[in-house]
Amino acid sequence: MPLRHFLTTQDYSRAEIDALLAQAAAFKRSPRGQQLAGKSVALLFFNPSMRTRTSFELGAFHLGGHAIVLSPGKDAWPIEFRPNVVMDGEAEEHIAEVARVLSRYVDLIAVRAFPKFQDWSVDREDAVIKAFAQHASVPVINMETITHPCQELAHALALKERFGDLGGRKYVLTWTYHPKPLNTAVANSALLIATKMGMDVTLLCPTPDYVLDERYMAFGAQNARENGGSLKVSHDIEDAYRGADVVYAKSWGALPFFGRWEAEQPIRDAHRHFIVDEAKMALTNHGVFSHCLPLRRNIKATDAVMDSPACIAIDEAENRLHVQKAVMASLLAQH
Amino acid sequence: MPLRHFLTTQDYSRAEIDALLAQAAAFKRSPRGQQLAGKSVALLFFNPSMRTRTSFELGAFHLGGHAIVLSPGKDAWPIEFRPNVVMDGEAEEHIAEVARVLSRYVDLIAVRAFPKFQDWSVDREDAVIKAFAQHASVPVINMETITHPCQELAHALALKERFGDLGGRKYVLTWTYHPKPLNTAVANSALLIATKMGMDVTLLCPTPDYVLDERYMAFGAQNARENGGSLKVSHDIEDAYRGADVVYAKSWGALPFFGRWEAEQPIRDAHRHFIVDEAKMALTNHGVFSHCLPLRRNIKATDAVMDSPACIAIDEAENRLHVQKAVMASLLAQH
Amino acid sequence: MPLRHFLTTQDYSRAEIDALLAQAAAFKRSPRGQQLAGKSVALLFFNPSMRTRTSFELGAFHLGGHAIVLSPGKDAWPIEFRPNVVMDGEAEEHIAEVARVLSRYVDLIAVRAFPKFQDWSVDREDAVIKAFAQHASVPVINMETITHPCQELAHALALKERFGDLGGRKYVLTWTYHPKPLNTAVANSALLIATKMGMDVTLLCPTPDYVLDERYMAFGAQNARENGGSLKVSHDIEDAYRGADVVYAKSWGALPFFGRWEAEQPIRDAHRHFIVDEAKMALTNHGVFSHCLPLRRNIKATDAVMDSPACIAIDEAENRLHVQKAVMASLLAQH
Incomplete structure (x- = not known):
């Protein structure tokens, strides 16, 4: 079975969306659980966040898990996303290694990566989160890129x-x-x-x-x-x-x-x-x-x-x- | 019963202060507990901290809870505190929303907000933490503003x-x-x-x-x-x-x-x-x-x-x- | 018995290194445990980190403990490491107090402090982590200074x-x-x-x-x-x-x-x-x-x-x- 990510709601049927909403309503009535017991999620923020970070971090805690908050380029290394490049610029690490290593550590990877806002033809490719999904061996969650499915x-x-x-x-x-x-x-x-x-x-x-x-x-x-x-x-x-x-x-x-x-x-x-x-x-x-x-x-x-x-x-x-x-x-x- | 905050010791009687100190001495003898089991506290730092952050974060952990550390304006949005303003400046969000949303997520909100140091007649109003206390529906704790009750x-x-x-x-x-x-x-x-x-x-x-x-x-x-x-x-x-x-x-x-x-x-x-x-x-x-x-x-x-x-x-x-x-x-x- | 730190593998015998590796292999097979139940580790990053921070934070979580991530000089005060100086520069706090206070809060202190890269005769003294080890009353772990024993x-x-x-x-x-x-x-x-x-x-x-x-x-x-x-x-x-x-x-x-x-x-x-x-x-x-x-x-x-x-x-x-x-x-x- 191929790995399932949560990159956009378009990848999910109406029935699957309804099931997620029903599960969410159940969590709203009864917030605690053990669904993430001993599990962890890496939250990668290429852009700032208040609600998203707080709600993911708390969500993991409520279900027995743990969230790791990372801010690449700020308190972690800048990352290269293009394949096959000679990395002589600012980036110290390639997404291939970042995604593979994180996949060894955590059970879920969530990514916020806003458009760069210089060229929509580039931004609309959504390259950052797609690269994570390509190289990770655990599910990847979109915390807002060019859509915001959560x-x-x-x-x-x-x-x-x-x-x-x-x-x-x-x-x-x-x-x-x-x-x-x-x-x-x-x-x-x-x-x-x-x-x-x-x-x-x-x-x-x-x-x-x-x-x-x-x-x-x-x-x-x-x-x-x-x-x-x-x-x-x-x-x-x-x-x-x-x-x-x-x-x-x-x-x-x-x-x-x-x-x-x-x-x-x-x-x-x-x-x-x-x-x-x-x-x-x-x-x-x-x-x-x-x-x-x-x-x-x-x-x-x-x-x-x-x-x-x-x-x-x-x-x-x-x-x-x-x-x-x-x-x-x-x-x-x-x- | 109105919501009780911990903004200044002047809001607490001598007997209440003595009771808090007795409870603290008991925690010093026996550090672990379940008083915050499944509960969470948001720690909002408008200014840097080492001791305060570490001790609050650990305190929540010792009692079964979880602390979320937020730094508005750094890794979260800058916040507007004045009522009824047209928000065309730097602030992307109003305290009304920040406090209300956080109150839905967490059980306690702790705030560090130092004086701006330009005008004491402004600073002495302690507007930031008072705005949190006004808009939050959970207790607010002073982690140092113009007093430092902890x-x-x-x-x-x-x-x-x-x-x-x-x-x-x-x-x-x-x-x-x-x-x-x-x-x-x-x-x-x-x-x-x-x-x-x-x-x-x-x-x-x-x-x-x-x-x-x-x-x-x-x-x-x-x-x-x-x-x-x-x-x-x-x-x-x-x-x-x-x-x-x-x-x-x-x-x-x-x-x-x-x-x-x-x-x-x-x-x-x-x-x-x-x-x-x-x-x-x-x-x-x-x-x-x-x-x-x-x-x-x-x-x-x-x-x-x-x-x-x-x-x-x-x-x-x-x-x-x-x-x-x-x-x-x-x-x-x-x- | 003197306090044992993990500053360099040269302080550990070959048999001790082999025992650590055997324990690590056991954790790889069976990741969860209670060895750090209720315990905490302070992770002090004077330099950025992705892998080190994630792996320490998760490691503590897997064993029932909690990691506190601190970045002195960024979201905490800059620290003075030299003894007996008149502190009229940038540093607001001396390592003596930092290490002693942290030792009251946490059970382990881990430190990343890269060389300053101006003068090797200075850097090779490894003064930062040695000062932590000198003043702390809990074990200190090297997260990379002039060696990287982890x-x-x-x-x-x-x-x-x-x-x-x-x-x-x-x-x-x-x-x-x-x-x-x-x-x-x-x-x-x-x-x-x-x-x-x-x-x-x-x-x-x-x-x-x-x-x-x-x-x-x-x-x-x-x-x-x-x-x-x-x-x-x-x-x-x-x-x-x-x-x-x-x-x-x-x-x-x-x-x-x-x-x-x-x-x-x-x-x-x-x-x-x-x-x-x-x-x-x-x-x-x-x-x-x-x-x-x-x-x-x-x-x-x-x-x-x-x-x-x-x-x-x-x-x-x-x-x-x-x-x-x-x-x-x-x-x-x-x-």
Whole structure:
């Protein structure tokens, strides 16, 4: 049996996703267990983290295991990912050795590796986590690269807690302003999971330049077909919000401007009004609001929305703990 | 019942402090337990730490729990603490979300947040830890802000180990030279706990500019009244040391010079002779010496004093472990 | 009984080394235990680490203990190591206090402290770890200073796994090129352990300037005499490789050029051909290849060698976990 990783929810069937969510809900009711007794997980952070690190570290502890937190290039050696290169640059070690050695030490390897943000054609290859998956002999978990599948599960669980079955719910993924261009990982992920759960999904963004990568648009359309939902793009705020059950907000940089962000700045600056506020939420069908966090208040969403009963962002953040325990336990059980 | 935090010993009665010290002494005799079994504590360090981090992390382990070490702004996101602001600066996340999410993950939140040292009128508000206490739904522990209550308990326990009852003991808190201006947290704390234990306390410092904030002077005077001790200020080294049972040293910057430390430098430089040395200790009543550590040898105290049997700084440092276990166990038991 | 540390394998008899290796092999077969139940080890990293930190942290976990990772000068205070100095520089704390306080908290102290690389006559004193051993009241473990004894044990175990008894095996320690001058710790250690295991050891290096410090050359010669092996120096690649059972590669800076590395650069650059490649390995007696990692591929060894069955570097890295558990358990049992 080939080694199973958790790199993207697209590698998992709807039934498998539902099973992970059911396991996560069970962990939420009963947090302790021995599913990772004596086991360990390496958490490799190429980028900073608060929630992800805390929830994985605690999740391992709750199940009898232990997490090792590593920050390559900061408190560990910089790593080379390209094959067959003469390593005369900064990197002191090749991913082949890193992944093989870690596989001897730990039972799971989790990786956060954000895009470099210079060239989307490079970033979209997701080379770092793919190299880990290629060289590791233990399961690899995506802690956010160009998608964020753990966030997807946490989001889906929070929505199911509010709505039960999600099929046919009206879901809006809205772009919001942020002073810096951000990566598209959570936006891609929102598309994937919302369509997978059979919702009617609208991607709301300022201009066609903000539409997501064709890979994720195609996955979304495929998921919608297979799960009885739909996917469309809108640039009309009022139309998108009207009657929505779910508003999910995220900021991201427009892909055509990758690597020359100063040219995108005026466009973003002109769309600060995409902020999620009470007036927009009033257009929804008593809809809920969420965001993956961290969130800049009064930039992406107003204080009033964040502090309203409609906001389920804290539930979603809590669910990271539960779904990641389900993912770790599931991978180890298969392993 | 409102949530109980451990922000300052002033929120705790003398009887409650005595109970914490008794519990700490019990943990010193018998270090292992299950008081934190399956529980977790987040340790947020906005400033570096060696002893505090080690002792909290070990304390949780000894009692069956797990500590998560976070360094916001370094390996986690920078945090906004002001309410109702448009977050278009550096901070990516608001304390409201940080505290709420952490409260979902962990059972205790401990915070180290030193003063910014630009404006004492700002620092004295202690905004960071108060914001955590306001937004968290689990107990918050002060790991040093503008006071250092865990150090207070460790100090008191070390003194009780030498003297038994502390009532009526002559206690000198002496300012010492240090090449940089330091914050007043431990000095404030020494005043609070020494007066709370009913000792006759002398604050020895070079000039009236080095007297501590009126809030802590007032708390000290109130504690002295309530516990049968006294509090006075002296600028006379010989008079202060004569007959002392306890000499506690600390350096701090003079409050009137906050934010313009170059103006204070000549005054500090002129008082290098406040160093604790054998000649001064010879004036005491076979007194003990302590310091919170880290201590610059031969700047704050001589090698001879540090290596003498009178020095109980290592005992005090050890006691951090025991008192913090008492604080954590006590907060969880109440919670 | 005086406190026993693990600072260098030269402090351990051949029988003691063999016992540690046997214990490590037992841990490899059966990884879990309670030898460190409730115990803790402080891991002090003055320099970065991936393997060492992960393997020590996991080793403690596997045996019921807990590792505390500290990085002095980064997330802890800078430390003064010289005795009797007026501490008016950068250091906020003296090793006397650091070691004494840590000894109150933890059961073992492990230290990584690389040479400063300015003056070998200073570095060869190994002052940092010696100061820890002097002031600590618990056993101190060397995680790499000017030798790397844990790597030695891991290396010896990997070789024994391939060869059984190592006596009389032909062992080549070959210098290799690296764009930066590196320290001699692992090279010194390879000499120590290879001679201690009774092998016929050749130190292969470009010029006499690359011969290792006389202390380690003398220890090697003494070990060879006592254990039935030999030690010689060669500058002839073909002669050294011919018939070898083991090729161990490492780069290091030539000691006479310490602190003026720009003068050594042309010499190193002229010896890039010391890279371990298939042609050289073909000269051996079906020999194995190893390296301590991290290794720059196609600089120190080619992809072909690294990915060949002859390469046991990953086994050696794995063995770090097992031998360190043996060292920790052994020191605690003696303690």
